[in-house]
Amino acid sequence: xxxxxxxxxxxxxxxxxxxxxxxxxxxxxxxxxxxxxxxxxxxxxxxxxxxxxxxxxxxxxxxxxxxxxxxxxxxxxxxxxxxxxxxxxxxxxxxxxxxxxxxxxxxxxxxxxxxxxxxxxxxxxxxxxxxxxxxxxxxxxxxxxxxxxxxxxxxxxxxxxxxxxxxxxxxxxxxxxxxxxxxxxxxxxxxxxxxxxxxxxxxxxxxxxxxxxxxxxxxxxxxxxxxxxxxxxxxxxxxxxxxxxxxxxxxxxxxxxxxxxxxxxxxxxxxxxxxxxxxxxxxxxxxxxxxxxxxxxxxxxxxxxxxxxxxxxxxxxxxxxxxxxxxxxxxxxxxxxxxxxxxxxxxxxxxxxxxxxxxxxxxxxxxxxxxxx
Amino acid sequence: xxxxxxxxxxxxxxxxxxxxxxxxxxxxxxxxxxxxxxxxxxxxxxxxxxxxxxxxxxxxxxxxxxxxxxxxxxxxxxxxxxxxxxxxxxxxxxxxxxxxxxxxxxxxxxxxxxxxxxxxxxxxxxxxxxxxxxxxxxxxxxxxxxxxxxxxxxxxxxxxxxxxxxxxxxxxxxxxxxxxxxxxxxxxxxxxxxxxxxxxxxxxxxxxxxxxxxxxxxxxxxxxxxxxxxxxxxxxxxxxxxxxx
Numbered sequence: 064x065x066x067x068x069x070x071x072x073x074x075x076x077x078x079x080x081x082x083x084x085x086x087x088x089x090x091x092x093x094x095x096x097x098x099x100x101x102x103x104x105x106x107x108x109x110x111x112x113x114x115x116x117x118x119x120x121x122x123x124x125x126x127x128x129x130x131x132x133x134x135x136x137x138x139x140x141x142x143x144x145x146x147x148x149x150x151x152x153x154x155x156x157x158x159x160x161x162x163x164x165x166x167x168x169x170x171x172x173x174x175x176x177x178x179x180x181x182x183x184x185x186x187x188x189x190x191x192x193x194x195x196x197x198x199x200x201x202x203x204x205x206x207x208x209x210x211x212x213x214x215x216x217x218x219x220x221x222x223x224x225x226x227x228x229x230x231x232x233x234x235x236x237x238x239x240x241x242x243x244x245x246x247x248x249x250x251x252x253x254x255x256x257x258x259x260x261x262x263x264x265x266x267x268x269x270x271x272x273x274x275x276x277x278x279x280x281x282x283x284x285x286x287x288x289x290x291x292x293x294x295x296x297x298x299x300x301x302x303x304x305x306x307x308x309x310x311x312x313x314x315x316x317x318x319x320x321x322x323x324x325x326x327x328x329x330x331x332x333x334x335x336x337x338x339x340x341x342x343x344x345x346x347x348x349x350x351x352x353x354x355x356x357x358x359x360x361x362x363x364x365x366x367x368x369x370x371x372x373x374x375x376x377x378x379x380x381x382x383x384x385x386x387x388x389x390x391x392x393x394x395x396x397x398x399x400x401x402x403x404x405x406x407x408x409x410x411x412x413x414x415x416x417x418x419x420x421x422x423x424x425x426x427x428x429x430x431x432x433x434x435x436x
Numbered sequence: 437x438x439x440x441x442x443x444x445x446x447x448x449x450x451x452x453x454x455x456x457x458x459x460x461x462x463x464x465x466x467x468x469x470x471x472x473x474x475x476x477x478x479x480x481x482x483x484x485x486x487x488x489x490x491x492x493x494x495x496x497x498x499x500x501x502x503x504x505x506x507x508x509x510x511x512x513x514x515x516x517x518x519x520x521x522x523x524x525x526x527x528x529x530x531x532x533x534x535x536x537x538x539x540x541x542x543x544x545x546x547x548x549x550x551x552x553x554x555x556x557x558x559x560x561x562x563x564x565x566x567x568x569x570x571x572x573x574x575x576x577x578x579x580x581x582x583x584x585x586x587x588x589x590x591x592x593x594x595x596x597x598x599x600x601x602x603x604x605x606x607x608x609x610x611x612x613x614x615x616x617x618x619x620x621x622x623x624x625x626x627x628x629x630x631x632x633x634x635x636x637x638x639x640x641x642x643x644x645x646x647x648x649x650x651x652x653x654x655x656x657x658x659x660x661x662x663x664x665x666x667x668x669x670x671x672x673x674x675x676x677x678x679x680x681x
Contacts, residue, residue: 090522090525090526092522145452223544224543224544225546226538226541226544226545226546226547227538227543227544229527229531229535230535230538232525233521233522233525233527233532233535234516234520234521234535236485236490236514236516236520237514237516237535237587239488239489239490240488240489240490240509240512240514240539241509241538241539241591242509242510242539243538243543284526287526288526288527288528288571288573289526289527289528290525290526290527290531292526293526
């Protein structure tokens with residue numbers, strides 16, 4: 064296997080592992096927590112390193128997971144005091160734990176391979192240098208196996224506990240009543256997020272971990288309204304983004320992690336604008352359509368209200384009606400054109416007359432207003 | 437002696453230092469349709485949550501059929517306040533109703549054909565069969581409440597707790613809900629409802645609990661739902677009239 068291929072495969076595995084868990088983080092409104100965890104786990108790694116004096120010990124992952132959970136716990140404990148909101152408590156806990164890790168590194172571990180830059184940005188290029196040797200044989204990059212195992216655990220967890228994750232995320236109170244402990248699900252999920260983050264950060268850095276955990280899930284959320292599809296789409300978007308990002312980094316000779324994170328951002332932007340149901344264009348369009356619908360209904364109702372009254376001539380004159388409705392002339396023309404086309408009104412010597420069809424529509428709109436609440 | 441399905445003994449709940457519920461004692465007989473009424477902040481929702489173990493009381497205990505909540509869990513159904521969940525969650529009407537079957541299915545196993553049929557029946561019962569695959573964010577408030585009710589029906593419980601099921605629903609939904617509640621009572625179920633509208637208490641319920649941090653009175657509507665008791669519960673009638681309830 065070439066180092067290039069190894070890099071791509073690792074990026075793909077990391078993206079899949081992060082984006083699948085990210086779906087639940089987004090739905091649980093915990094995006095900011097990812098940010099915190101992906102940094103504070105460094106403290107767990109450093110402390111575990113001081114205990115084991117080895118950078119390859121599995122204790123590092125356990126230490127990281129524990130500090131990840133500690134981050135969640137401290138944040139929630141602070142929030143529970145009701146003295147501050149969740150985002151503020153994250154803002155306190157995250158820099159606090161992270162900076163302890165930084166101090167420990169700079170003070171006691173200055174000469175080992177644990178520098179702050181590589182933590183934040185990672186360096187995929189170097190990943191293939193770290194080999195896994197079993198019985199004297201080189202069986203591939205170590206990250207490949209570490210992340211592969213983590214991805215397997217993540218997928219297994221989501222598949223096995225899909226129903227529980229869904230219930231706890233949607234309605235924690237009902238989950239508790241039915242006997243599915245929301246706390247157990249919450250902390251197991253956050254534990255896996257920490258483990259995934261620590262496995263990934265060495266390869267891709269914490270910034271890309273955050274990008275993977277948030278970007279693809281949010282893009283998927285814009286596209287679908289089924290949880291299962293959101294999980295699949297999120298994973299696919301993560302994978303495709305990392306492949307495109309890698310290709311671009313080769314073409315433009317730039318950092319891989321930065322390139323992938325940029326592609327994730329651009330993907331989101333495209334989805335955000337063009338998504339079929341929740342995208343910006345759709346929303347703007349439907350807003351405009353609704354505005355015209357309401358305007359049409361109010362014009363017809365206006366005519367209906369003054370039909371056969373002594374003010375009918377004043378109220379239905381096409382040259383003055385825009386003043387009564389407080390519309391611009393141009394807007395009135397547009398609505399008139401539409402109403403004439405739909406055969407809701409007829410034009411009779413500058414006076415607007417409702418057709419039976421238009422009258423029926425106006426009355427129906429009026430009746431509907433009561434029910435739409 | 438009358439058999440009680442729910443017994444609440446000396447229950448006190450406090451958030452921070454302020455008591456929300458103060459020394460509540462209630463014995464609820466089987467097969468009643470009971471409203472819990474009281475002013476805002478009287479602890480109505482908290483009382484339900486404390487009975488369901490969702491809020492930890494400082495003192496006191498709750499027994500269902502003489503046993504602890506954990507033993508009786510599968511006989512208890514719960515409809516939380518509609519506003520307590522995120523209706524933008526990516527899921528459909530059928531999916532939400534299916535959640536009501538999760539308790540009997542247990543961990544890890546998935547709902548199957550039987551659960552699906554049961555859910556579809558419940559959806560039909562609340563008049564939502566047109567919306568089975570509808571995404572839940574596209575429902576009106578009344579429709580959302582019906583979905584919650586359908587979900588409670590598939591729980592197939594003996595005791596139901598409902599937190600303001602009539603909150604912000606249209607008249608048609610309100611009628612549909614009350615008909616289902618009355619039918620549940622006819623089938624011998626016990627239904628406890630947090631309720632806001634004093635005017636409908638007599639028409640809808642046969643039992644009522646008047647709550648304002650302390651339990652003022654509870655019992656049959658005819659006996660307990662008196663002007664005098666309402667005055668004690670809501671403070672002066674002035675405040676009731678000003679709409680501060």
